[in-house]
Amino acid sequence: MQRYRDKVALVTGGASGIGAAIGARLVAEGASVVLLDIDEVGLGRQQGAETVVADVTDSTQVAGAVAHTVERFGRLDAAFNVAGSARFGTVVDGDEEDWRWTVDLVLRGVYLSTRHEARVMAPGSAIVNISSLNAHVPLYGASSYAAAKAGVEMFTKNAALELGDRGIRVNAILPGLIRTPLTAGFMDGGPIEKDFLTRIVAARAGDPDEIAGPALFLAGEDASYVNGTSLVVDGGWEITNYPDLRPVVNAPAP
Ligand SMILES: NC(=O)c1ccc[n+]([C@@H]2O[C@H](COP(=O)([O-])OP(=O)(O)OC[C@H]3O[C@@H](n4cnc5c(N)ncnc54)[C@H](O)[C@@H]3O)[C@@H](O)[C@H]2O)c1
Numbered sequence: 001m002q003r004y005r006d007k008v009a010l011v012t013g014g015a016s017g018i019g020a021a022i023g024a025r026l027v028a029e030g031a032s033v034v035l036l037d038i039d040e041v042g043l044g045r046q047q048g049a050e051t052v053v054a055d056v057t058d059s060t061q062v063a064g065a066v067a068h069t070v071e072r073f074g075r076l077d078a079a080f081n082v083a084g085s086a087r088f089g090t091v092v093d094g095d096e097e098d099w100r101w102t103v104d105l106v107l108r109g110v111y112l113s114t115r116h117e118a119r120v121m122a123p124g125s126a127i128v129n130i131s132s133l134n135a136h137v138p139l140y141g142a143s144s145y146a147a148a149k150a151g152v153e154m155f156t157k158n159a160a161l162e163l164g165d166r167g168i169r170v171n172a173i174l175p176g177l178i179r180t181p182l183t184a185g186f187m188d189g190g191p192i193e194k195d196f197l198t199r200i201v202a203a204r205a206g207d208p209d210e211i212a213g214p215a216l217f218l219a220g221e222d223a224s225y226v227n228g229t230s231l232v233v234d235g236g237w238e239i240t241n242y243p244d245l246r247p248v249v250n251a252p253a254p
Pocket of ligand 1: 083105178
């Protein structure tokens with residue numbers, strides 16, 4: 001498919017994981033792509049895209065990356081705000097600076113990116129923000145991350161409302177457990193990998209490309225009437241809150 005032929009796209013957090021997968025899929029589908037990240041080495045590993053070293057928590061740097069995209073390719077049609085990370089710590093004992101750092105990156109980073117992207121976008125353009133299932137489901141020791149991701153989901157709705165006047169759609173994706181460097185500590189034989197997987201209907205972690213597909217759908221013309229909403233992409237994790245009733249329901253009749 002070449003759905004993005006003649007389109008210009010910007011991906012924050014494009015050096016790794018989900019952002020890198022979105023970038024690769026955009027390149028494969030014909031887009032001119034700019035990847036923004038703080039990780040210069042990781043950016044250097046990506047193929048077929050322009051790269052800009054920038055920090056999404058720095059307004060001037062984000063504006064510069066957006067300006068570079070427009071100078072290089074003439075416009076910006078689709079933006080994917082993916083950059084994010086977390087510093088863990090409990091509400092009572094965690095470090096206050098870690099809490100501020102995480103919210104700044106996750107929530108303010110998406111705000112700054114959306115702000116500068118929207119300023120240069122023409123009607124018909126679209127923005128996709130990567131939130132998290134943790135916008136709906138709390139994560140022990142990560143109140144900053146979960147609260148900020150919930151903020152990203154609501155920010156997305158608010159931005160969609162305001163940017164409607166400009167003809168720009170804004171939607172969010174809430175990924176579940178996706179196999180990337182961010183989740184490596186939970187995966188690959190770690191002590192809680194099995195617990196995680198029993199909670200996911202698909203019984204496996206997702207692949208970054210399984211977020212890239214829905215992201216490109218939301219930013220593309222097939223989603224022209226989809227606006228201000230969020231798509232949970234979690235292999236059916238959010239729906240497993242009820243106990244596993246299979247042993248009861250499938251038990252042979254007495
Ligand atoms: N992997 C998962 O299971 C999962 C689940 C839900 C949501 N997410 C979200 O998806 C996004 C991507 O995560 P990932 O799993 O691909 O992680 P990742 O660590 O592989 O990629 C994150 C990228 O963001 C970049 N980044 C970090 N701080 C930055 C900054 N200040 N400015 C610019 N770039 C910065 C990193 O350098 C890295 O390249 C994050 O927002 C994450 O919260 C991931």
